[in-house]
Amino acid sequence: GEQQRASPCRTRSDCQHVGLNRHVCAINDVTKEKICKEVDCTRHDHCTNGEDGAEIQKCFENKCTKTECRLREHCKEQEICSKNKCVAVDCTLHSHCDQSDGPKRCSATVCEPVGCVGKSDCKPNQLCVENECVTHECLGHLTCEVDFPERCKDGICKCVGRECKKQECTKHSHCDDGGLCDNNPLKYPSFTCYNEVDGVKTCRNHTQCGPKAKCQDKRCVSVECRTNADCSDKKGENAWRCHDENTAKTDDEVNTCYAVDCNKHDQCPTKHACQDNACVPVTCRTNADCTGNFLCNKPDRSDPTQNFCKAVDCIGHKACLDHSNQDCKDGKCLCIENSCKTQTCVTSAHCKGKKERCHNNQCVEAECSSHDHCLTAFPDGNGFFKPAKCFPNCYTEKGRKYCLPKCEIVECRTLSDCDGKEICDKVKNECKKVDCRGHGHCKDKEICFKNVCKPVTCTTNYHCGKSEICENNDCKSVNCKGHDQCDEKARCINHECVPRECTKNDHCSKTAGSFQKCDKIDGKCIDIECIGHNACNTLKLNSFGDDCSEGHCLCLGNKCYKQTCRTNDHCGDMERCVGNTCESVDCTSHDHCDDKQVCKDNICIDVQCRDREHCQDKQICGGQEHNNTCIPVDCTSHEDCENFQGRVVKYSF
Incomplete structure (x- = not known):
């Protein structure tokens, strides 16, 4: 077929316009026409960049050529890439600057002295702001009492x-008569004293509440008694005392009056016995009074004060788990007559075989121990297996029950063992015919209920009216079905239009320094660092401690992240900002190129001329419009026109 004609061009930009990025505009040797000709490269990014061990290359005369560097990252830490060579510089990071003779910052690869680079360079009451120490009266609450002892005595000041x-109070002791200080940092404290809460007097100790009252949760509450004197008006023959936390049997008995005499032990508190009609403390009265593996020993039942807790090997089988014997720690011991005795097994888990069971503390082989052991027990002759289950197979021998599980064939174990309109009765393991096994087996307005198709009003919202939803298969009227049925600053939640502070970012603040966005889950405006890259330019200090005021930061995820560069102005004279990194280029102006070269797309390319001196007599340099070629003219001076006989032509350049 006819060969596709190459794209004609005047300049290389014509080739780029038709999507031919790796082409230049060159003269066809045959047709002498200018056409787009494919080359190895036209830009540096057409060449390898040292990634994954590849060679570092630059585009030189439309060929990828090995070079020392293209990016600053290709050089060592205190080097930059200049004209594709790594050149040592004073600094590339602030940390490269020697701080021994004063704070310095790295400015355009040169360490320059500044007032400060951090708070440590300033006095204790100063902050480093824009590399200058700024004095403040305080930076935190704790320094106020030290620096101003008279004004801020006893910590009464806040920074x-x-x-x-100075505040009315910063702690409860600053308040009189049991008052409390509103100083909770989580609830916007006013640092003022208050003496009542909901009409109830506040307190910090019992004495501030008066008789028959106590301080509980910093509130005065009425009680039957707080001291023994509060029980002096009790009637009866007995003497009365006030229960405290040590004498009360229950929480309810605390701060109640009680009689001190007794007739039997069970009238006394725990670990007390009734002796001479008085409850006296004893080490133990019952086994429950002893902890761990101890029993209450009673050498003289007439004198319970001699009772003591006696150590035994165990009290119950579980106690053997803490025995020093490793078999007991593994659960293979039983507590027999308060002594731990080792057994072959206590549970089937102690048996080594997967199908062994523990019977009468001995391991016995069984056919199965789970249903999965029966999955391949009975082949069906077609390459598959019949459904089977593991049954207990229990029997009684010498008055004891034993079980040796075995596999038995059943009709089904799962739905897959039955036909499409059958279910597996897992109690009987039989296939049972049903009307349906799911809603999909029923009609549009039916549901599968207990395997029977049951007619209902609706199964989806489409079966209901515009202001109704399908709930529990009935149409129910609601205020809204979606957000679009509510006002702009409201959301349809549980089918009710609920007012929100915002539903989109436009409802929140966009003021520089106080940017907000809408949390669409909570419907509230939340503070963020930025919206858009330019918003970062207003920050002297971002959340990472970087200065963004010189335009080096990008807004990513509403946070400002400092970059090496955002514009070419952030880079060196022969660098360009590419992907927020300063990348070395051949040139940024014609002055960076040789005499008969021009800077085009940051690459020096050869041309016929840059000015008239590069051309012959009666020629001028056509400039960029004529691809920097020499153009013949009738004259370059008045003398050339003295004997001219032809037509006058006016050129405009």
């Missing part, structure tokens, strides 16, 4: 707006 300001 507000970098000034030590």
